[in-house]
């Protein structure tokens with residue numbers, strides 16, 4: 001497929017917003033050499049950075065003076081012939097080059113993720129590696145970057161491939177026994193030896209799934225929701241942690257109506273902090289009541305709820321308990337105004353004194369590190385992986401369900417189990433999956 005001469009050659013601006021110091025326009029496909037030759041006059045030596053004048057083929061005028069790199073397939077990112085123009089990053093420069101590229105027959109602007117998709121189709125990346133690449137571009141914190149890099153490097157894919165290969169071998173043993181069952185000199189127990197392997201893989205996958213959703217949480221960030229009565233200091237805490245004014249702070253109760261989110265980098269861990277409308281039953285208008293409904297709804301799916309209350313007020317016992325499985329921490333706010341002593345199971349905080357949030361930040365950092373911190377083994381990072389692994393476990397479970405079902409059916413169960421793993425790495429018919437995965441990519445990736 002990669003050498004289909006009919007296939008479009010794609011191009012895109014692969015670097016970020018303009019203007020910029022340098023802008024990289026990337027090309028991939030069968031017409032790359034022709035395009036480069038037309039713009040540069042000749043095709044520069046492959047994989048060498050060459051300074052060239054790019055000329056408009058219509059009138060010969062100079063478009064830019066650029067660094068040009070040509071990659072000869074299959075030794076390129078996509079596996080096809082590819083090229084890069086490193087242009088001066090002005091809007092008009094980039095616009096002029098893109099306008100000229102568009103005029104070539106068989107050359108078209110790339111869809112999001114099109115380059116990565118070609119790399120996948122050329123067999124250069126499996127689907128977990130593609131996802132790792134996508135996550136790497138999206139990573140906002142150190143821990144996310146490290147996890148993405150590991151997945152892009154193929155660790156997760158290798159784990160699934162290893163299980164898959166073992167199961168394929170197990171199935172082959174059964175098929176062999178079925179084929180030779182009629183022959184007297186083949187003992188009917190060749191396949192008996194495989195069930196230990198099947199049990200071991202079932203246990204390993206079960207373990208792998210019991211990860212407290214660590215990888216998924218690291219990928220999407222820990223969700224921490226601030227709840228509490230009006231005026232407790234939720235918005236002030238949010239602004240202090242975000243180190244900018246994201247939420248409006250007033251002395252008036254009921255200032256925050258809708259959910260406000262910020263992304264924080266907490267010692268390398270991603271945290272999404274959500275400020276909510278103060279919870280009060282009476283005196284709340286329609287808009288505020290809707291705000292409260294949304295606050296509770298959001299808290300239900302949070303990883304952690306911070307229940308804020310003015311330290312000077314008596315501890316309230318009506319912390320919404322019917323939230324979910326997650327922890328609720330009590331935060332005693334405005335500690336600078338309070339002259340009593342600390343109550344147990346409360347974390348004091350103040351946005352008015354230096355170091356007034358240190359205790360809370362320490363606890364949050366520890367929580368993040370425990371929930372999504374370093375993992376020895378590669379971890380799954382998406383619900384899609386979970387789904388494939390569950391499929392696999394279903395098949396394994398059934399195949400182990402006793403000999404009464406017969407070897408043929410048990411082999412079919414193993415096939416379904418293997419198929420669950422194949423879907424994750426993309427080594428089966430997964431057309432239906434591809435659009436979903438590549439759609440979230442940037443253009444130019």
Ligand SMILES: Nc1nc2c(c(=O)[nH]1)N(C=O)[C@@H](CNc1ccc(C(=O)N[C@@H](CCC(=O)O)C(=O)O)cc1)CN2
Nearest residue numbers: 014024026047071074075076077078079084124133445
């Ligand atoms: N300018 C530029 N920077 C970039 C990329 C790019 O495409 N262009 N990348 C893109 O995302 C990343 C690097 N990834 C790449 C992966 C493989 C190949 C490649 O040409 N592979 C060949 C040759 C390998 C070699 O030189 O030893 C191959 O694997 O056969 C290039 C880039 C990050 N930086």
Ligand SMILES: Nc1nc2c(ncn2[C@@H]2O[C@H](COP(=O)(O)OP(=O)(O)OP(=O)(O)O)[C@@H](O)[C@H]2O)c(=O)[nH]1
Nearest residue numbers: 231232233234235236253254255256278334350351
């Ligand atoms: N002294 C002191 N005042 C604080 C502190 N935190 C908040 N305040 C004050 O308390 C008042 C209410 O703070 P907000 O952050 O708006 O409270 P809120 O919980 O978001 O209020 P609603 O939006 O009504 O739910 C403001 O006047 C803040 O300046 C603190 O740590 N120390």
